[in-house]
Amino acid sequence: MTSQSVFERILDPAHRADPYPLFGELRETPVARQDDGTYVVSTYREIVALLHDPRVSSDRRNLGAGSADDPFHDRTPSFIGLDPPEHDRLRHLTMRHFGPPHSPGMIDGLRPQMLAITTELIDGMAGRRRADIVDEVAYPLPVAVICRLLGVPQEDEPRFHAWADQVIETLGPGEEDRAERERAREAAVLELERYLGGLTDDRRRRPGDDMISRLITYQGPDGAMTRQDVVATAVLLLIAGHETTINLIANGMLTLLRQPDLLERLRDDPGLVIPAVEELLRYEPPVQLVSSRVALDDITLGDTTIPAGSPIVLALAAGSRDPSHVSDPDRFVLDRPGNEHLGFGGGVHYCFGAPLARLETQIALTELVRRVRGPRLVDDPPPYRPSPILRGPRHLLIDYDGVA
Ligand code: HEM
Numbered sequence: 505m506t507s508q509s510v511f512e513r514i515l516d517p518a519h520r521a522d523p524y525p526l527f528g529e530l531r532e533t534p535v536a537r538q539d540d541g542t543y544v545v546s547t548y549r550e551i552v553a554l555l556h557d558p559r560v561s562s563d564r565r566n567l568g569a570g571s572a573d574d575p576f577h578d579r580t581p582s583f584i585g586l587d588p589p590e591h592d593r594l595r596h597l598t599m600r601h602f603g604p605p606h607s608p609g610m611i612d613g614l615r616p617q618m619l620a621i622t623t624e625l626i627d628g629m630a631g632r633r634r635a636d637i638v639d640e641v642a643y644p645l646p647v648a649v650i651c652r653l654l655g656v657p658q659e660d661e662p663r664f665h666a667w668a669d670q671v672i673e674t675l676g677p678g679e680e681d682r683a684e685r686e687r688a689r690e691a692a693v694l695e696l697e698r699y700l701g702g703l704t705d706d707r708r709r710r711p712g713d714d715m716i717s718r719l720i721t722y723q724g725p726d727g728a729m730t731r732q733d734v735v736a737t738a739v740l741l742l743i744a745g746h747e748t749t750i751n752l753i754a755n756g757m758l759t760l761l762r763q764p765d766l767l768e769r770l771r772d773d774p775g776l777v778i779p780a781v782e783e784l785l786r787y788e789p790p791v792q793l794v795s796s797r798v799a800l801d802d803i804t805l806g807d808t809t810i811p812a813g814s815p816i817v818l819a820l821a822a823g824s825r826d827p828s829h830v831s832d833p834d835r836f837v838l839d840r841p842g843n844e845h846l847g848f849g850g851g852v853h854y855c856f857g858a859p860l861a862r863l864e865t866q867i868a869l870t871e872l873v874r875r876v877r878g879p880r881l882v883d884d885p886p887p888y889r890p891s892p893i894l895r896g897p898r899h900l901l902i903d904y905d906g907v908a
Pocket of ligand 1: 562583584585595650740741744745746748749752789790791794846847848849850852853854855856857858860861862
């Protein structure tokens with residue numbers, strides 16, 4: 505039996521509940537070459553340098569066979585899988601319909617709806633003493649929000665849930681059933697594309713006040729989107745927009761339930777939710793790794809040169825706990841000042857949905873902490889989903905005394 509490298513152990517589901525000691529080991533070699541030629545980068549400064557380096561491509565078509573899995577990259581590249589200038593054109597075309605500074609704040613306009621959805625979900629926990637925070641709040645809230653933003657009819661939300669699950673669950677480490685997993689993933693993405701293609705055609709004929717209508721009908725100085733661009737962007741927003749936020753909400757409740765004194769502090773001072781969500785993005789980031797980057801040229805970092813053509817993995821979760829960047833990195837500090845984390849990435853691909861994700865999570869945590877009385881964890885650690893990239897609990901069972 506060959507011994508596993510530190511990175512292989514991080515990918516191994518056996519370490520999903522607490523990968524952080526391994527991330528610490530990984531940082532001992534900031535730029536670590538793997539046997540398959542992939543370079544894993546794990547220290548804050550080096551990750552930031554590569555996120556901003558134009559010699560690092562996000563276009564997986566630049567990768568040879570055996571490219572790393574990446575949850576965001578789909579068959580028809582959406583802008584997360586493109587480089588400038590095409591990336592910038594499509595990102596700006598999408599951005600102008602998403603929120604300030606280009607349009608009248610679609611995100612803030614969603615606040616009352618987000619609160620109403622959250623209230624309804626927590627109302628559903630009344631009259632019982634046990635609930636699953638993942639299935640009952642953390643999952644349905646982001647799905648409902650992103651579907652409403654895009655203009656997906658409410659009755660179709662469960663189908664999205666199933667497709668998105670399939671896309672994520674088929675990601676994971678190991679070569680064994682890779683071909684089979686890729687086929688299952690491809691099938692789910694195809695179904696999503698087919699459905700969203702139909703919706704796009706419908707909105708072109710009868711536009712509404714939703715994102716898909718705006719994307720398909722807009723014509724401006726920076727051009728227009730083709731039908732294929734609109735569908736690829738909608739798939740990206742759907743998958744990037746909810747598989748991540750679920751984990752932030754679930755990781756947030758888990759972290760607070762493990763430290764009830766912090767939960768009390770947040771209940772007494774709800775304004776703390778803003779720094780608390782930033783600290784969660786640093787301490788328990790939903791996106792642990794960014795893969796599918798490729799070096800377009802030889803890149804030297806310290807005493808290591810990443811040769812042109814090499815796949816690169818950026819271990820964001822390791823970088824955000826780098827002791828040379830942040831003091832006391834393994835402690836969750838509710839109101840940590842000057843919090844600079846890598847939770848939303850950086851550079852040209854910096855998370856497009858960060859304002860939406862922050863607001864949803866702030867509302868969900870505030871309301872859960874305020875309304876659910878005497879919450880206690882049932883399983884610690886909870887069961888985790890298999891993905892090492894988008895890491896989070898599969899279920900989060902709590903017992904409680906009632907709902908206010
Ligand atoms: C990109 C994290 C929520 C849409 C990214 C990236 C990260 C990230 C790390 C960079 C990926 C890379 O560099 O390749 C997160 C986290 C979220 C979240 C932790 C929730 C807690 C959302 C939401 C949306 C969204 C709610 C949309 C509604 C996107 C898009 C990109 C992106 C479109 C690609 C941006 C580009 O390529 O220019 N996200 N995200 N994300 N995210 Fe998020």
